[in-house]
């Protein structure tokens with residue numbers, strides 16, 4: 387495939403390192419450790435391309451899907467991890483290949499606004515916000531960030547805005563987050579596209595199946611992301627060359643021995659000690675109201691809250707954003723993200739904070755789960771490029787945090803075969 391074709395298929399993902407073993411394509415049997423979205427996508431893509439290849443997904447838990455699951459109760463529907471995808475053709479291709487076109491919809495165009503809460507006041511967040519920080523300061527810090535390995539706090543010259551963005555994406559504060567990892571196009575990490583970015587964007591736009599997403603939109607799946615994972619698992623179960631085995635792998639070496647393959651035939655789609663194996667934790671709450679109780683809350687995507695004195699770091703307007711229903715008729719659903727280092731562990735303090743920001747007496751208030759998020763310390767992506775790996779590594783721990791990265795990465799891995 388030519389460089390240009392690859393950029394049209396994968397876009398800015400081409401900046402991110404693909405951590406693969408050069409002998410991977412010689413495998414006659416493939417072991418994929420981890421059955422999260424990443425492991426499942428790799429199995430699905432490679433199995434379809436190479437029906438002659440035996441593929442085993444070695445997953446430590448009873449269920450596949452990893453961090454993705456959707457909580458449902460009496461008409462309320464709320465995702466615990468990712469709830470929607472930003473525009474990227476690889477995600478559209480996956481939805482198309484899984485025949486989920488009819489349940490895949492773009493977000494509500496009137497619920498685009500994002501806010502940031504600073505000193506008790508909500509400010510609308512956009513690219514203009516960054517310019518308001520001072521275009522010269524911003525320009526200088528972007529330029530400096532191109533040396534690589536800096537923290538987001540050094541890229542975005544306003545601590546509250548930088549923290550809010552990092553908390554919203556990786557549940558961490560900006561001095562602890564690698565700028566290259568979160569914003570590789572801004573820091574110009576990796577290689578540059580072989581033609582002007584505006585021309586490339588146009589070419590990429592022409593490749594979307596199903597529908598071409600509009601700028602600033604996200605897209606989601608009816609009944610939550612669990613629908614995607616369930617369909618992926620169900621399609622995989624019909625592929626004769628793929629099987630799922632339950633078990634915890636302790637290292638690529640041991641799992642390779644277990645299945646009598648070289649380590650180069652292992653795709654590790656789970657956390658590993660090649661990264662720092664540090665995590666932050668957060669709890670996720672669902673809170674619901676009758677429409678009239680939250681008349682004063684503008685329709686939107688959500689609010690980021692950098693203030694560490696508040697237990698809630700983000701409020702997502704779940705029922706405003708998605709095309710499919712997330713709340714019983716006449717109600718609105720919000721999802722609350724609660725980092726553990728900011729919280730005393732009492733549900734009541736989350737409730738008090740949410741009531742002060744939204745409205746009192748919710749008809750629903752429930753903690754729906756907890757999740758751990760890998761830490762991406764400054765220099766993370768540079769470290770990934772310098773690996774000389776004993777096997778192939780995929781998934782959100784390594785070169786990209788979002789589902790679009792994970793899904794696109796699986797396509798790039800399948801192209802190696």
Ligand SMILES: Cc1cc2nc3c(=O)[nH]c(=O)nc-3n(C[C@H](O)[C@H](O)[C@H](O)COP(=O)(O)OP(=O)(O)OC[C@H]3O[C@@H](n4cnc5c(N)ncnc54)[C@H](O)[C@@H]3O)c2cc1C
Nearest residue numbers: 420422423424446452453467468635656781782787788789
């Ligand atoms: C709260 C939250 C919000 C998010 N929001 C968004 C969002 O808005 N947009 C977006 O694009 N993305 C979002 N994400 C990220 C997205 O969910 C991830 O990118 C994606 O689901 C990661 O999939 P994965 O397969 O790489 O990892 P995981 O889902 O972590 O899967 C890893 C799998 O490996 C298994 N495993 C682990 N260790 C072993 C072992 N030793 N042996 C065998 N199996 C093992 C685990 O059980 C698991 O099934 C969010 C994530 C969270 C937690």
